[in-house]
Amino acid sequence: MSLARVGRPSRAETDTLQAPAASGHGLVQDEPLIFELGGWDKTGVDLPDETAPLDDLKGLTRAEALRLPGLSEPEAVRHYVRLSQKNHAIDLAIYPLGSCTMKHNPRLDEKVARFAGFADIHPLQPVSTVQGALALMNELACWLTTLTGMPAVALSPKAGAHGELCGLLAIRAAHEAKGDARKTVLVPTSAHGTNPATAALAGYGVVEIGQTDDGRVDLADLKAKLHDDVAAVMVTNPNTCGLFERDVLEIARLTHAAGAFFYCDGANFNAIVGRVRPGDLGVDAMHINLHKTFSTPHGGGGPGAGPVVLSQALAKHAPTPWLVSGPEGFSLLEHADGDAAAALGRMCAFHGQMGMYVRALAYMKSHGADGLRQVAEDAVLNANYIKARLGGALSVAYPEGPCMHEALFDDAWLEDTGIATLDFAKALIDEGFHPMTMYFPLVAHGAMLIEPTETESRRELDRFCDAVLRLAEAARAHDVERFKGAPFHAPLRRLDETLAARKPRLRWTPAENSSAD
Amino acid sequence: MSLARVGRPSRAETDTLQAPAASGHGLVQDEPLIFELGGWDKTGVDLPDETAPLDDLKGLTRAEALRLPGLSEPEAVRHYVRLSQKNHAIDLAIYPLGSCTMKHNPRLDEKVARFAGFADIHPLQPVSTVQGALALMNELACWLTTLTGMPAVALSPKAGAHGELCGLLAIRAAHEAKGDARKTVLVPTSAHGTNPATAALAGYGVVEIGQTDDGRVDLADLKAKLHDDVAAVMVTNPNTCGLFERDVLEIARLTHAAGAFFYCDGANFNAIVGRVRPGDLGVDAMHINLHKTFSTPHGGGGPGAGPVVLSQALAKHAPTPWLVSGPEGFSLLEHADGDAAAALGRMCAFHGQMGMYVRALAYMKSHGADGLRQVAEDAVLNANYIKARLGGALSVAYPEGPCMHEALFDDAWLEDTGIATLDFAKALIDEGFHPMTMYFPLVAHGAMLIEPTETESRRELDRFCDAVLRLAEAARAHDVERFKGAPFHAPLRRLDETLAARKPRLRWTPAENSSAD
Amino acid sequence: MRYLPLTPDDRRDMLAVIGATDIDSLFRDVPESARLAGPIDLPRHAGELEVERDLARLAARNRAAGAGPFFCGAGAYRHHVPASVDHLIQRSEFLTSYTPYQPEIAQGTLQSLFEFQTQVAVLTGLSVANASMYDGSTACAEAVMMAARVTRRKRAILSGGVHPHYDEAAHTLAHSAGIETVRLPAAIDDEAAVIEAIDADTACVVVQTPNLFGAVTDVTRIAEAARAAGALTVVVTTEAVAFGLLKSPGEMGADIAVAEGASIGVGLNFGGPYVGLFACREALVRQMPGRLAGETVDAAGDRGFVLTLSTREQHIRRDKATSNICTNSGLCALAFTIHLSLLGGTGLAKLARINHARARRLRDALIGIDGVEVLTPRFFNEFAVRLNADAAETVEALAARNILAGVPVSRLDPGAGMDDVLLVCATETTTDDDIAAFAGALAEELA
C-alpha cells in the first residue's frame, strides 16, 4: 500500500480513448469522484438563456469561472445510485447501533412531509397564510408534552445536542434570573459525549459522577459533588448501559434540594415512551431526538430535531419563537420581549425543523397512545431477547436484572482470543450485518452495545444472534485471521483511519496539485 | 446439485430458535420468498375494525381463509429492497440490449405522472371533469403525428405488440370495407417475434421475406411474394440488424401497387426521431413504443404503451375511444357508431395508458424538436462508436456502411475458441455489465446486438468497450473456464433454464406438498 | 440538453474514431427526399421547471377523485395504496430494469414475479398464474382465444353481466381470428340464459363476478354445464379486492380466471396502466399466454428463478406462439405483489369486509330517497340503482356540485335501454360524510 495512491482513484482513470477504464463486477460498480468524471463544462440542468447586464455589480463578481464539474442527469443519477449501493441501511437489515435507535422509517412520513403545504412554505410568510403549519406544531407540542407529562416544550432545537444546549441555556437563564450564577454541571461517566460537550459549550465546568457496580449513578458520589455551585445534573435515563436509573426519584430530589435542575438526556426515550412520563420522575428539562424515538430518518447523519420539554420553572425561559394561540388563530412571538421577555434567546433562525415535525407527528398519530406503549414494550423485549440469546456466549456487562432498550456486553469473553472488539465487529460485516456500537459507553471495557429497536422481527433478531454466535464460536476457536483481516466481503476492506488523520485529505484536488505533496 | 433442493430455500430455514438462519455477506442479503417469512397471520396495513353482516352474501363467500402471508411494513420494505439489489438497472450502468432502447428515465416524468390530477382520476368520470387529461392526450397525439408526419394516431394500445395488432386490425378493417378479404402478411426473417405472432393473432398467414447480404429486405423476394392475397407488408425500420432499409420507398411503392398496406414496426424509432418522418416513407401504420423512444420506464417488463400512427386510408378504422375536440372542449367517442362507425372495435377497456402518456409528453416537451433530433443523432453516433471500437476484435455482421442505433456482431470471431455467444455474454456480467441481446436477430449466427442509446456518456461507452475488448482477448487466449462458468460475481451463478422448463415450478407450494414430488 | 451526456467535443472525437466526417454521413442510408434539414415544427426544449408547470396546469383541470365525494367503479376502483408501495416500485433497480432475460442479474424482478404468480393463483383458487397481462380486458380477450385453442371451437358466450369494454375487446380480437363472441343481453342475473346458450360449438362461457351491476354470482352451475358440454369456463373479476371475501373462481369450477388487478397497489390512473391477472388449471398451462417465472437452481445448486416455458412465446415460437404479448405490466404486478404482501390474507379479507360494509351504508343511504330503486340484490362494493331521471344527466348535475356520483350504464352500453340506471360504488376510501353529501344532493336533484 503506497501513500502515493492516496488522492487518485484506486484504478487508473485517464481521458485517452483506449485506456482501461474503471469498472466493476457483477452488480457492483466502482465509482470515481464527481471531480473525476470529466464534467467540467457540462450541466444537467436546462435553464433559459436569459441574462441581464452586470453593470450594477461591477467589481463584485467572481474573477474566475467556478471550477465545479457538472453532469448530465443520466450520469448524475447513476453516480449517486452506484454510491448508494455501498451503504448499509435500516431498509437492508438490522442496524444494531446502541443508543442510536435505528428503527423503520415509514414512507408515509416522507410522503406527507412533501405536501406542498408543508414543504413549499416560507418561514416568514404572514402567519395568516400558515395556520395549518402552526396548528401542526401545536399538535406536535401537545403530543410531546402529554407523552412526557411536562408543561411546555421548545420545538426549535435542531438535534439532540442542540436540545441539550437549549435545556442548559434555559437552566442558566433560570439561575441568572435568580441572580445565582452557578458554574458546574454534573455528568455521569457513562454519558454520551454530547453531554459534557454541551455543558462546556454552555459555559459550565463539567464534573463527572461515578457509577455503581450495577451500572447506575452512584448516589453517594452524586451527593458528595452536589453543592451550591452545581447548576444542573445531567442524567441519561434509561442510561447508555441500557439500564433504567432505579434511583431516579432520589436523584431528582437531591438535585432539587441542592437548588440545581435535573436535565435528562432523552435520547433513549424509546424504551419508556407511553409507559413512563419523565415529568413523573422529577425531570426539569429533557430533549427528545425525533430522529430516534419518533423515527424521522437519520439520513446518513441528519437532519434530526431535538425538541426540549421543560418544567414549569424553566418554561418561561424557552427560546423564541413561541407559538401562541388566540382568537384569530395561532401566532408567533418571535422576539424576547412582552410575554416572552424571559426567553433565553434564539437557538436558530426561523422555527426549527418543520420537515421533521411533520414526519414525527405522522408517526405518532399512526401509533397512537396504544401503539407507542407497544413500541416501548417491544423495544425492551427485543433487547432482552438479544441479551438472553447472546448472554451465554458473550459477557454481559451488567448481568443482573433486565435491560431496557439495549444490551451491553464487554470484552471479557474475548480475553485470550487475540481478538479485539473492533475485529469482532468488523467480522460481523462479513456475515451481512452492521456492527453494534463499540467502545461506548466508556464504563464497559471493549464495550459492545446492541440496540435492536421494536421494528425488528424475531426472524431478523435470530438471524443476527445466530451470526454473532457463529462468530463467537470462531473467536473461541482462535480463527484469528477471520477477524483481524475483516471485513473481506464489504465494498472495501478495512480502512486506514490513522492515515486519514495523520495526513488529512479533506477535499479533492486536481492531480497536478496532488502530485506536489 | 440435487434436484431435491428445488422448491426449498437454498439455505436451511426453520422456525426453531437456535437453528442457523439464512444470512448474507457484506451488503448482500439472502432473501427467502415472502411465503417463507412466516407471516401467515400478520398484516402490514392498519384498517379500522368495521364489518357489516354478510347475510346478503350467504353461500357466496370463501369457505376457507385466504392462505396468503402478510408482513409488517418494516419487513415488507426490507424484503423488496433486498430483492431489488439483485437486479441490474439502467440507473446502475449501460443496458446494451439491442432493440430495447434502454435509456435514462427522467424522474421528472415519474413526478408529474403522480400528480393527483392524472393519477387519481377515474376513466369514467364525466368528461367535463377531465378536460386536462383529454387535453394532454390531444397534445401527445399532436406530437406523435407531427414527429411521424402521419395524419392520425390511435393512442390506446398498451404496448408495442398491442400496437402491431391494432395496426393490422385497422388494415384488416380497411380491406374488409372494400370487400377484399386478404389472408397473408409478409414479414422479413429478421423481424422481431411479435411481428409474425401478431399477424397470426390477427388471423393472417405469415410468409417470410428473405434478406440481402447487406442485411436489408430482399426486394426481389418481396416482389415475388407480393400478390393480391397479401394484406400487409410488415417491415421494421431501422431494422433489427440496426440498418436503415435503403429501399424503403420502393418497398412502399411495391406494397401499395399490390393493394397491400405498409406496416412499419416503429420500435426503433429512436434512431430517426426528429430527422426522418415515417410519413415521408410511405408508411400506412406504425406503432411507437413510448417505453423505448419516449423513455417511459421498462419497469422490469412493462407497463409500456404502443400508440399507432395511421395513414389517411386507415384513420377512420382507428379503435375507440376517439378523442374529439368541440366548442365545449374535448369529448370521447366511445362506441363504434356515428363518426366512428368504421372503427375496428376496441383494443382494451377505457382509454389506454394515461400514466405513460404523461411521462412521454413530459419527455418530449423536455427535449423539444431540437432535443429529439439530437437524440437520434447521439443514439446513432454512440452505436457507430461501439461498432468502430469493437469492430476490430469482434466480427461485424454487416460491416459495410454505418449502422443506425445499434451494432450487430456475429460469432464468426469466436470460432475455434470453444466459447459461445452465451458464454461471452455471461462473462460480461463478471465485468460489471449487462450482456447485449444474444441470438437475435436470427439472420446473424450467434448474434450479439448492442444498442447503447443516446443517454450513455462516452466514458460509459469506453468502460463497456474496454471490458468487451478485455474479454475478447481472454477468449482468443482460450481462457475457456472464465466463460463457461460465468458469471462468478453475480448474486447467483448461471441458472439452469432447462431444468426450469422440464419440471416447471411456477408457484410456491408449502413444503409438505413439495416433498411429495 | 440535460438528458444527453455527449458534449460537442465528445461528438467530434467520436466521429473521428468512427472515421466519419459528420453526423449526416451516418444517416446516408435514408433516402434523400426523406431527410429533414432541421428540427420539426414543434416547440424547442424546455427546462424542468417549465415542463412541470405546464403539466401541473393540465392536471389542475381535472377533478381528482380525492378532491370530494366519489362513487365511480364499473371496472376501476379507488383504493388506498400504502406509501411504501409507491416508494418501492420507484427504486431504480425495479423501475429502470428490463424484462428479466438475464436471470443472474434479475433475481429481484424474477423472485417478485414468482411471488406474484403464487399470490394470483391463491386468490383465484387455480393452480398457475402468469406474470401479468396488460389489463383485465385484454386478459379476458386472451382467455377467449386460449379457450378456442384448447377446445378447437370457435364460439364464446359472454354473460350480459360482463363489462361492455371487456366484451368489445374480446370481440375485436376474436373476430379477426374467426372466433365468434356472443354477448347475452345486459342483465343483473342471467345464469339460466348462459346455461341455455351453451352448446357443442361453445369454446367457453365468460361470466363476470361481481358483474357490471355489482352482482355477486355463483358460477358453479354454469361451470358444470360448460364442462358437460366440453366448454371451458372463464371467470372475470374487475374488482380484485372482492377476492378477499368471495368464493374464488377455482372454488366455483373455473378453468381460467382473469381479473383486473389495479385495485391492489396500482390506482386509478384514468384507466391505465393497470395489470391483468391470468390464472388457469395446471393442465392448460402450455396454452397460456404471457410470461412465466419458474424456479430452478444455479450452477452452485442455489435456488433461483428464470423465465420459463418460453416455447409458448412470440420470441421463440413466432407465428405459432400462444399470444403476441411481449412487454406486459411488470411494474404494476410488482406494486400488486407488494401491496398484497403488506395486506396478507388477513388484511385483504378485512379490507374486503370494510368495502362491503361501506357499500351497504351507501345502499342504506340511497334506498330511502324518492326516485331511487336499488337493483342489485347481492353485491360486494358496487350496485346498480334505477333513478327517476336520466342517469348521465344526473351525474353531470352532481359533478357540478363536486360529487362524482358513479357511472351511468348508458356510457358503457348505450343500447341496453338502461338510461336510468346508475352504477355506484363505495370502498374503504368512502366516508360517511361523502355518503351523506351524495344522498343529500341526489335527493335534491331527483326531487
Next chain:
Amino acid sequence: MRYLPLTPDDRRDMLAVIGATDIDSLFRDVPESARLAGPIDLPRHAGELEVERDLARLAARNRAAGAGPFFCGAGAYRHHVPASVDHLIQRSEFLTSYTPYQPEIAQGTLQSLFEFQTQVAVLTGLSVANASMYDGSTACAEAVMMAARVTRRKRAILSGGVHPHYDEAAHTLAHSAGIETVRLPAAIDDEAAVIEAIDADTACVVVQTPNLFGAVTDVTRIAEAARAAGALTVVVTTEAVAFGLLKSPGEMGADIAVAEGASIGVGLNFGGPYVGLFACREALVRQMPGRLAGETVDAAGDRGFVLTLSTREQHIRRDKATSNICTNSGLCALAFTIHLSLLGGTGLAKLARINHARARRLRDALIGIDGVEVLTPRFFNEFAVRLNADAAETVEALAARNILAGVPVSRLDPGAGMDDVLLVCATETTTDDDIAAFAGALAEELA
C-alpha cells in the same frame, strides 16, 4: 400495528426465552409510582389513510409558495430543485443509514460528503469545509465561537447587515460562554462602521453578503482591517446561489465562511431542515466544529473515505470538543451535492445570472410605483424598498389578494425603525406574470 413486526406468539415465546413472566417484569426498575397502568390519554393508533387525510387537511390550510406570486427571501429562498435530487435522497441506502461510523459499509455517504466538502470549499474559495452544520444561523454562531477559540478573544462584531436571527443565535450561544456579540445598527452598508469597531479585543467581524437588505458587499477592506488587528473575518451568506456570480468569501479575504445551503437542493420547508455550510482556511481546521470526511486507503490499497480528525469532536473529546454537534444535516448536504453536481459550475453561474436578471426586472417594475423607493443599490436577487405605508400591513393586504409580497424588516428587527421597509426577492421561479401581478396590486394598495 403496521410498523411492529412482533406477533403475540412471538412475544410469548420470547418472554419464555428471556425467562420473564410478563412484559411488566422487564420494567421493574421503574419506580412504581411512575409506572403508567395503561395508554396515555391521546388518540389511539390510526391507519395510513386516516393519518394522510389528517395531515392533508393541515397542509391545505397553508398557502404554498407555488400557489401564486411569491417574493419572500430574507434568509430562505425558493428555487427549483430537479426531481432527480429528491428521488435520489429518498433511496433507502441514503435515507435510512446512520452517521457513517463503519466506513467499509458507508462509502456511499462518505464519498458524497467528500464531494460536498470539496464543492463547499470551491464555492467559498477556502481550503477546507466540514460535512455540514444544522443551518446557516448555527454555523454562524459556531464560527463566532471558533474565532474566539482561535484568537482567545471574547468579542465579536456583527455588521448591521447580518440577518437578525443569525445575530440572535450567535448572541444566545456566545453569551453563556462569556463572549460578547456587538451588532451594529441595521444598515444597508456599514463598511466604515465595521472597520471602525474593530479593536484589539475583537475576536472576529461577521459580515453578510448579500446582506439582509440584499446588498452585495465587498468584504476585502474589512478583512484587511481585521487581519491587521489580529481578528478573524467571518463571511455569512444566506443565499447560496449567489456564489455562482459573486466574489467568493475566500477571494475577499475571509478566514471563515458560513452559509445557508438550503437554496441548493433543499427547499423552503418553513425554515427547516436546512443545511449549514462551514469552510475555513486550512490552518484553522483543527478548531473547526463538525464532522469531516477524509480520504484514505483500505487494507488492499484501494481508495476510500472515513470520518476523520474526530479528536475535535464530542464523542472523543467530550468537554474539550470544538462543538457539541453530533447529528448534523447529512441528507440535506447530500441533496445540496446532487443538485450542485447537476448544475456544475456552468449551471450555477447561469442560474445566478437568471436570478439577478429577474430581480432587476422586479426592481424595474416596482421602481415606477408611486410610494415605492428602492433602497439597495447593488443587489443579487433581493433588495429593500421603502413604502409610503407600513410594510407589514401592506404584506397582509397583498396576502389577502394571494400575493406573498416579501418580508417586512419589522418582522425580523422591530427596533430598527424600518417599519416601512420591505424585502423583496425574485428567483428563477418568478415569472413576468408574477411580477406584473405584484406591481399592479402594490400600486393599488399604496395609491
